[in-house]
Amino acid sequence: MNEEVNNLANTIASDLHIYTGEGKLQASNRPNIFDKKILSNWINPVAISEIEEKNQSRFLAEEKIGKLIYKSVYLSIPSTNSQSNLGILAVPFFESEAELNSLISDVLSNIFNAFVVIFILFLIVSYFVSKNLTFPFKLLTQKLKTTNLENNEPMYWGSKDEIGLLVNEYNNMLFKLESSKKVLASTEKESAWREMAKQVAHEIKNPLTPMKLTLQHLLRLQSAGQLDDHERLKKSLETLIHQVDALSGIASSFSTFAKMPLPKNDLMNFKEVLNQVIELFKNDERLDLTFKDDSYTDNIPIIGDDKLFGRVIANLIINGVQAVESGKKPEIRIWLWMSDQAVFLEITDNGNGIPPELRDKIFIPNFSTKSQGSGLGLAIAKSGVETAGGKIWFETEMNVGTTFYLTFPLLE
Known part of the structure; x- marks a missing residue:
């Protein structure tokens, strides 16, 4: 056994x-x-x-x-x-539980390692495949980002696949864009000339009407044999001269506005330009001009066009005077002050203020609330100030007045 x-x-x-x-x-x-x-x-x-x-x-x-x-x-x-x-x-x-557990761990570890290796290989292959697939789209995207109305170059794609269809449509879009650009340029040019002719005709027509009435009045005086009245003749001639000056001012405004894109930006003393403008108005008995100087310096160096800034400041003072209703003496308050980086100028009047519905149109060319204005003064001011790196804005209150603010960066 x-x-x-x-x-x-x-x-x-x-x-x-x-x-x-x-x-x-x-x-x-x-x-x-x-x-x-x-x-x-x-x-x-x-x-x-x-x-x-x-x-x-x-x-x-x-x-x-x-x-x-x-x-x-x-x-x-x-x-x-x-x-x-x-x-x-x-x-x-x-x-053999420990041996079995060790075997199971080895199997799981081998499976995990194989999975990691396969996953990494998959990522690498996916990266290169996606890179090859997305390269044409990136190229097309860059072309679309740089597409504008000038200097557009067509793309070339050798195959007639889906990418080729996109490239072909892009080239067709460039062709249509070029045609549209020519049509748009022609239309804008015609529209600009039409609008300018309309504005010039409107502005010139206003002074011509009183000139015509004055000449007709002189003819009536001649027919009545009253030209010997020197007082009436002088008054009529002064009216004609005033309207001729208005026409000259309108022509100057349009000429200045046409030259605004090319101002001279040189080193200038803003304090000196301001003093020259104030000197022109301080002896005018028709208005009460006060100047508060908190700059505490005689030299305020900025970059800009001294003649243009002189016209801008003078135009703001004139606008403030004209904003005051008849029978009320205009009061213009000018305040100059500085910070470490900029100079500030405030011009305040005691006019009627700007109505809310007109405040968004103040700096638009050809817009004016005055019957004899060209509507270009504030547009010229805004364009000139911003070209020099400054800012212009206003605050207004009905029946109290309006304050225009000018600020320019100081030159270090």
């Missing part, structure tokens, strides 16, 4: 123990374990209970020798002649 058990144990590479039906050891391939009393010669009582009393054909038990824990599977050996068992076969074994 022992020889057969040893042969079978060597074949299956496992230990084998055979017990009798009463649970006593019959044979084993490792008898030394039982001889040295490491294991008892009697079977595990739980196993014999499960097999003999509960008629189980097999039972798995957890057993222990000192700190060594292992498992044994107990199998009944049935008799061929009766329902009883000839014996019980025990097969002890150890669970």
